[in-house]
Amino acid sequence: MNKLLVKVLVLMVSISLFAAACQPQVTQPPKEVQVIVTQIVEVAPPVVDYGDIVWLSTQLRPVQEAEKVRGVILDKFPGNVEFIPEDEGPFHDRITAEVQANQGTVDVLGALHGNFSTMGPKDQLQDLTALRSSLADRGIPDAFWDVAQLNTDKTYYVPWMQATYILAINKKALEYLPAGADVNALTYDDLMAWAKNIKDTTGDAKFGFPAGESGLLHRFFQGFLVPSFSGGVVTTFASDDAAQGWQWLKDFWPYVNPQSTTYNFMQEQLLNEEVWIAWDHTARLKDAFEALPDDFLAVPVPAGPKGRAFMPVIAGLAIPVTSTNQAGAEALIAYLTEPQIQVTTLREVGFFPIVAVDYPGYVSPGIKLEGEAVTLQAGAPDALPALLPQGLADKGGDFNKVFRDTFTSIVLNGEDINTVLDEQKVILQSIMDATGAPCWSPDPDSVGKACQVK
């Protein structure tokens, strides 16, 4: 066995020596060899963890929306965000208490412009001017930033998402639509004829307003009815044009479901068919569109003599002065305003992006319905955006009350329109004087002075 191994080895060595000896001795010119180095360098992003962040929000409170925030929207954020939905009352009380005690648990606040406008003047919010410049690439419209300054040179919140109000229509109502009316470009007269037609034919008042305690009917007066008829909100409050608007509502009321004074979220009455046509906030109609997208239409609000007035609603993100996780708070705000997350927010909870985004291919049929109506409404040739009240600080509730009281007196109690408007005008003016709030769109600019009721 060993002998065999030795023989094989000797053979192999001699063959290789022979082969080497037989090699032709040619000197080859040096070749240029192109070396392509493919080296995969793992550039792992530095592992960032922003730690625990408490995010208190008056928005996205319903269970299903809060779950979307926790499960989907915050999914990719590098940190442990605790999303806590809260009513407006405790929301303000808590921040007031934490600022007073100078010790906080809350890091980020999500709320409406109206909430922040009462907190800014009380020094409860940080100045986010630096964060604003770092978010310059987001494409948030300057108009929104201006509003977030609350008439100061500071920036109190970062615009986060927007919504508006539209009409939701059960398709059963379409057969009663007056001839010649375009459902996507209704006028207040069309709406009157339509609702009357339904009442006369079916015997039921099938139009619904959210006139209940937590309904948002006051926004209908401030952002839709009064500006559509008068072209303004505060300046034209007591004008003849505004009186015409209130007259319209008074005449329209018999065709409105009398239970409206108990309605808060019109999606419920739409789903149980108490009403067929309803005006409400997109987030408060969403469930109807989501549940039965084939049964409902979303259409723009009606137009009056001065245009198709509508109110965009802006929610923002702020950092309280007592925040204990500054880096985390800023990172969370930056994250939530990323275009991709804005699209996710739209898809999951139905609030519309505040930044310039490409609308995604896939959104649920219900959201798509709403989104199309919102786009149609904002892009209508006669569109007249009427902003949320600004600069009213903690008088926002009083401002709403003026409109609610006007409605109650004129429409529910049947009092004389001009008398009521003249009475309420005085209260309205005192609110404007007390706060010094300048006019906002669509009222003409009052150049920094308190807005005047004419």
Next chain:
Amino acid sequence: MKSRASFPRVLGRILTYVLAILIALWILAPIYLIGVSAFGEKLSAYTYPRPFWPAPFTIETMSFFLKSGGVIKSVQSSVIVAMITLVLSTLIGAPAGYTIARFIFSGRDAFRLIVVSTRSFPIVILSIPLAVTFIEWGMYDSVYSLALMHTALALPFTILITSSVFASIPRDLEEAAQTLGCSQLEAFLRISLPLALPGLAAATLFTFVLSWNEVFAAVILTVRNRTLPALVLTVLSESQLPYRFAGGFFMMVPSLIFMLFIRRYLLNLWGRVTK
């Protein structure tokens, strides 16, 4: 003759039963309807008239509700808070109630009045100072400090109920026990306390339900460690109907179970000892 005499009795019996059934329905029907909607299909919550059977039966809404952020944890918090409140308010309230019932001391009536008057402060106006104090004392956002708050809220009830319970137990019984060789403490422990148990049970029931359903203090004093009502109550009112039913059903069940558990002590309502 016999049947004629028993006829009014039978009629009386029937009427009693009818009345009892009506009263039971008055309470049970809404509970049942909430249950049906909580376990029915989502859209069936909007149908009217309400179906009388959850068809098709599904736990989808219920499980979504239970799995949603923090519900399970908040149930634990609620139970902890309720139990601590129950124990503390009984430990403090029952002796106070016994004292008011058994001993005559100057200022007794004033004490009684003061105890009740603590309830007349609307907690709403106290919210911010309360929160500030809790933050400054480092007691903010904790189930234990919330239990203290609930104890303070429950004490007036506990004291009043237990005092009327002890007042209704004849003093003679204790004295008799003392003549037979019991000390005052033994007389209390062996005679009064067992007789007072049903009333004390009623007091604890009130305490439990009060703590279980209390929202305002729970909302303002906690952020991350919320009790169930603080977590869901305001939120539920804005949620879709199916979730409201699921949440309502879920909030109701523990109270019902607790009542069933404590029911036998309640047969003699507070103060009326029939044994």
